[in-house]
Amino acid sequence: MQKLAADLIALLGDKVVSTTAEDVAAHSGDKWFASSPPDVVVLPETTEQVSKLLRYANENKIPITPRGAGVGYVGGCVPLKGGIALSLMRMNRIKEINTQDGVAVVEPGVITGDLQRAARELGWFYPPDPASLNECSLGGNIATNAGGPRCLKYGVTKQYVLGLEVVMADGSIVRAGSRCHKNKTGFDLVALMVGSEGMLGVVTEATLRIIPHPPVRAMISAGFSSFAAAANAVQQILGNGFLPSALEIADKFTLRAAREYLGESVTPDGDAHLLVEIDGQPDSVDGEIAQISDLVDKLGCVCLERAIGDEACDRFWKLRREFSYSLRNTGLIKLNEDIVVPRSRLVDLVDFAEGLQAEFGFPVACFGHAGDGNIHVNIMVPNMDEPEIRERAEAALDRLFHQVLDWNGVVTGEHGIGIAKQRWWSDAVSETARSAHLAIKRALDPNGILNPGKFLA
Amino acid sequence: MNKAGPDFIAALQNLLGAKRVLVADEDLIPYSFDGTAALKQRPGAVVFPSSAQEVSGCVKLARQAEIPVVTRGSGTGLSGGSVPLEGCLVICLVKMDQIVEIDPKNLTLRAQCGAITKEIDDAAARAGLFYPPDPGSMKISTIGGNVAENSGGLRGLKYGVTRDYVMGMEVVLPDGQIVFLGNKCVKDVAGYSMKDLFIGSEGTLGIITEVLLKLLPRPKARRTMLALYDSMGAAAETISAIIAARIIPCTLEFLDRMTVKCVEDYAKIGLPTDVEALVLMETDGHPAVVEEEAARMSELARQCGAHDVRIAADEQEGAKLAAARRNAFSALARIRPTTILEDVTVPRSELARMVAFINESAARHRLQIGTFGHLGDGNLHPTFLTNERDKDEMHRVELALEEIVAETLRLGGTVTGEHGVGLAKKAFVKRQLGEGSYELMRSIKRALDPAGLLNPGKIFDLAD
Numbered sequence A: 001m002q003k004l005a006a007d008l009i010a011l012l013g014d015k016v017v018s019t020t021a022e023d024v025a026a027h028s029g030d031k032w033f034a035s036s037p038p039d040v041v042v043l044p045e046t047t048e049q050v051s052k053l054l055r056y057a058n059e060n061k062i063p064i065t066p067r068g069a070g071v072g073y074v075g076g077c078v079p080l081k082g083g084i085a086l087s088l089m090r091m092n093r094i095k096e097i098n099t100q101d102g103v104a105v106v107e108p109g110v111i112t113g114d115l116q117r118a119a120r121e122l123g124w125f126y127p128p129d130p131a132s133l134n135e136c137s138l139g140g141n142i143a144t145n146a147g148g149p150r151c152l153k154y155g156v157t158k159q160y161v162l163g164l165e166v167v168m169a170d171g172s173i174v175r176a177g178s179r180c181h182k183n184k185t186g187f188d189l190v191a192l193m194v195g196s197e198g199m200l201g202v203v204t205e206a207t208l209r210i211i212p213h214p215p216v217r218a219m220i221s222a223g224f225s226s227f228a229a230a231a232n233a234v235q236q237i238l239g240n241g242f243l244p245s246a247l248e249i250a251d252k253f254t255l256r257a258a259r260e261y262l263g264e265s266v267t268p269d270g271d272a273h274l275l276v277e278i279d280g281q282p283d284s285v286d287g288e289i290a291q292i293s294d295l296v297d298k299l300g301c302v303c304l305e306r307a308i309g310d311e312a313c314d315r316f317w318k319l320r321r322e323f324s325y326s327l328r329n330t331g332l333i334k335l336n337e338d339i340v341v342p343r344s345r346l347v348d349l350v351d352f353a354e355g356l357q358a359e360f361g362f363p364v365a366c367f368g369h370a371g372d373g374n375i376h377v378n379i380m381v382p383n384m385d386e387p388e389i390r391e392r393a394e395a396a397l398d399r400l401f402h403q404v405l406d407w408n409g410v411v412t413g414e415h416g417i418g419i420a421k422q423r424w425w426s427d428a429v430s431e432t433a434r435s436a437h438l439a440i441k442r443a444l445d446p447n448g449i450l451n452p453g454k455f456l457a
Numbered sequence B: 001m002n003k004a005g006p007d008f009i010a011a012l013q014n015l016l017g018a019k020r021v022l023v024a025d026e027d028l029i030p031y032s033f034d035g036t037a038a039l040k041q042r043p044g045a046v047v048f049p050s051s052a053q054e055v056s057g058c059v060k061l062a063r064q065a066e067i068p069v070v071t072r073g074s075g076t077g078l079s080g081g082s083v084p085l086e087g088c089l090v091i092c093l094v095k096m097d098q099i100v101e102i103d104p105k106n107l108t109l110r111a112q113c114g115a116i117t118k119e120i121d122d123a124a125a126r127a128g129l130f131y132p133p134d135p136g137s138m139k140i141s142t143i144g145g146n147v148a149e150n151s152g153g154l155r156g157l158k159y160g161v162t163r164d165y166v167m168g169m170e171v172v173l174p175d176g177q178i179v180f181l182g183n184k185c186v187k188d189v190a191g192y193s194m195k196d197l198f199i200g201s202e203g204t205l206g207i208i209t210e211v212l213l214k215l216l217p218r219p220k221a222r223r224t225m226l227a228l229y230d231s232m233g234a235a236a237e238t239i240s241a242i243i244a245a246r247i248i249p250c251t252l253e254f255l256d257r258m259t260v261k262c263v264e265d266y267a268k269i270g271l272p273t274d275v276e277a278l279v280l281m282e283t284d285g286h287p288a289v290v291e292e293e294a295a296r297m298s299e300l301a302r303q304c305g306a307h308d309v310r311i312a313a314d315e316q317e318g319a320k321l322a323a324a325r326r327n328a329f330s331a332l333a334r335i336r337p338t339t340i341l342e343d344v345t346v347p348r349s350e351l352a353r354m355v356a357f358i359n360e361s362a363a364r365h366r367l368q369i370g371t372f373g374h375l376g377d378g379n380l381h382p383t384f385l386t387n388e389r390d391k392d393e394m395h396r397v398e399l400a401l402e403e404i405v406a407e408t409l410r411l412g413g414t415v416t417g418e419h420g421v422g423l424a425k426k427a428f429v430k431r432q433l434g435e436g437s438y439e440l441m442r443s444i445k446r447a448l449d450p451a452g453l454l455n456p457g458k459i460f461d462l463a464d
Helices: A002-012 A019-027 A047-060 A111-119 A138-144 A189-193 A227-239 A252-262 A282-298 A310-328 A343-360 A387-404 A420-430 A433-445 B008-018 B026-030 B052-065 B117-126 B144-149 B193-196 B231-243 B257-267 B287-303 B315-326 B326-331 B347-363 B391-410 B426-448
Strands: A040-042 A064-067 A084-086 A096-097 A104-105 A160-166 A173-177 A202-209 A216-224 A248-252 A272-280 A303-308 A333-340 A364-369 A372-380 B045-047 B069-072 B091-092 B100-102 B108-112 B168-174 B178-180 B207-214 B219-231 B251-256 B277-285 B310-311 B338-341 B368-374 B379-386
Touching: A002 A040, A002 A047, A002 A364, A019 A040, A019 A111, A019 B091, A047 A064, A047 A084, A047 A160, A047 A202, A064 B219, A096 A111, A096 A173, A096 B045, A104 A111, A111 A138, A111 B100, A138 B108, A160 A189, A173 A189, A173 B426, A189 A364, A216 A227, A216 A282, A216 A310, A227 A248, A227 A272, A227 A282, A227 A343, A248 A252, A248 A310, A252 A272, A252 A310, A252 A364, A272 A310, A272 B144, A282 A303, A282 A364, A282 B287, A303 A310, A343 A364, A343 A372, A343 A387, A343 B052, A343 B219, A372 A387, A387 A420, A420 A433, A433 B193, B008 B052, B026 B045, B052 B091, B052 B168, B052 B178, B052 B207, B052 B251, B069 B144, B069 B168, B100 B117, B108 B117, B117 B144, B144 B207, B168 B193, B178 B193, B178 B207, B207 B338, B207 B426, B219 B287, B231 B251, B231 B287, B251 B257, B251 B315, B257 B326, B257 B368, B277 B287, B287 B310, B315 B326, B326 B338, B326 B368, B326 B379, B347 B368, B347 B379, B347 B391, B379 B391, B391 B426
Parallel strands: A040 A084, A064 A084, B045 B091, B069 B091
Antiparallel strands: A096 A104, A104 A202, A160 A173, A160 A202, A216 A272, A216 A303, A248 A272, A248 A364, A333 A372, A364 A372, B100 B108, B108 B207, B168 B178, B168 B207, B219 B277, B219 B310, B251 B277, B251 B368, B338 B379, B368 B379
């Protein structure tokens, strides 16, 4: 271990290599509860350094776990096999924002929210907005193909990555894609890298697509007497030809927790809540939001509020985020599962969650992105230390994931597999597809040094 | 690798029945080429399977006999991607043409690979829905071919390309296994995005037998406009101005002087033939949005120097204006015996410069090149009007093409925005991708198709 650190210092200089207890602890895990210390932390500042590091690790078969800001929910950047934790957070420059070409060129350590703000100042827009946007890094977003509430209209991170500079396991530097908005020269290596959870290569630069910022937005916040009524409203809104930029739904348990935490007066009435956001040109936004209000009103909502303009909308979004904090405030551990079901199964899912609650004795809160069927099912457990509780929680998760898969849903819509969902990897993906994964992993990382011990172990 | 012999053909006939196996010389001719000029090779047999199981059966037989397999849809490709190898097996998928399901609740459509692109959008339209990708050949191209090539179209700027609409697919792998990748969920990050690897892989990694597509609510209104310019630079400026006004039109297409003239000669739409550039613009969506955006776009076009802007009064007139662009290729193709349609793409800001370069190159080499394409995404179609029998002229075509490719790459562009590499652009791939990307692609091919069975020699060679 001493030798490893000494070798790396000789290779890269002492400014970018650390073995202090503090650094090691800070690079042992993410937001999930698993943790495993690396032997050495490396914080490179250039692609060249990353390349040298990987060449060294590959030659000496040393495990290397790349990471961004470490705000993942599935333990994806936990250095399970020790070795090197490779943090890209010092490579944090926005190199270029070019509105003529509609691109931003960034290093992986740039915070997502910082890019959004920088683009916004020029009247442009980088849409992917995971909930952690003020903490998470773009490199992490790319490695996990992060989503967010605006995916229904704007898509996920993958749709915004035009080009990548990637350091491969053997240290070679590959430029995939370009700054062109259309490019189909050969296989889509960019799409292969996006969402590969640090197991195929290390992204050192990204060319991202940005789009003109819609000038105006408006929102509706509506309460319903039942989840089924709110889910029906989702179908009706889409069925009438509207494509909202966000459609967020929350269930009874979430609303109850919010009432406790925020108070009755602030929390909308009803046992289900729907948030609808529309953006675009001023006149059309005015027209569409009025039509959607009428529609939602006719469908029998129990309360309805409208917001026009950024400031008013931000207040609605703040409320939506407070829902999440309210759940935390219950004192329970939130096992936040980002499952996705085909949209037609929303009501079935919430009914199923109620059954789960009855069967396993844990409260279950559902809220999330109704528009794309990505619902965060939160199983609220007292702790994960007591074996009995942990087993019961895992049994509940088993039931949930198997049901979701039976409906042709997926076990992770935006968080990834990492360690947390490894147990369900072989249920979720067919044997043929898994062997194709392995064939690619072996071809690109024959020594298995990149993020070892994860779902392709 | 071998060529199809009598034993292999007998085994195919045993599997599919003699009617669905073509082996006679005269039957094989139509399957010797695709939409790409000057590329032809005779296959050993052409088969027409009607299910994924049958495709898998054919692949297994070919694997045993070590005979290369080339997959084919309607054969409208423009880079030689489905041109056979001498004596190979061609699996033609046009019989698998059913639209299997439309699911309005999840906004999805499931179709067999041989379904025609336009029929997919027509079926979606009957349910009030919309399948946006509209490659030029949409009336004859198959959806499987579109996915294998990741086809673009006229609406790419706002709606993206085929890739953006593929949620899942059934694929027959090189060892004959059948796998379904993807699902009806809008988000899915479980494992690598395997389906993305197959989209645009040009039949080199697997055979797509069924696709699950994303649909959108059908836009309620559409407005079409034509703007005429005295300079290409002014046309390109309009596009920047429109985007700076935060409008993303669904279509922003241009035709250069030469193309406009050919289109008018061919289609008699009533276009003036003395313009340097013609721009077709379309916006769609809710009626209020469309009115607002159309007014703003025509105003911006005038401000940027358009001397005439025509706004279609209704859908019918809109379709007539759009015909100018839809007819571009056919109009150019009738001028000379051979038409070579290129597909270079540059960052949007370099577009006017690239068009000027193409014109200079045409003059320098005494060639006729008409250029049209997608202004919004920088995707140009310089079209060489030439004669493949004239050796000297073909040599000059090669010189000009080489210059155009070099300039494209210098400007940070790509040699193919939507047609694919196939055979036609193979020579340029390594230069554009660089050693790293190129080797990476080859190692993926080796990992998934170790025997090199599927569409060998396309995109790249494995041994060099």
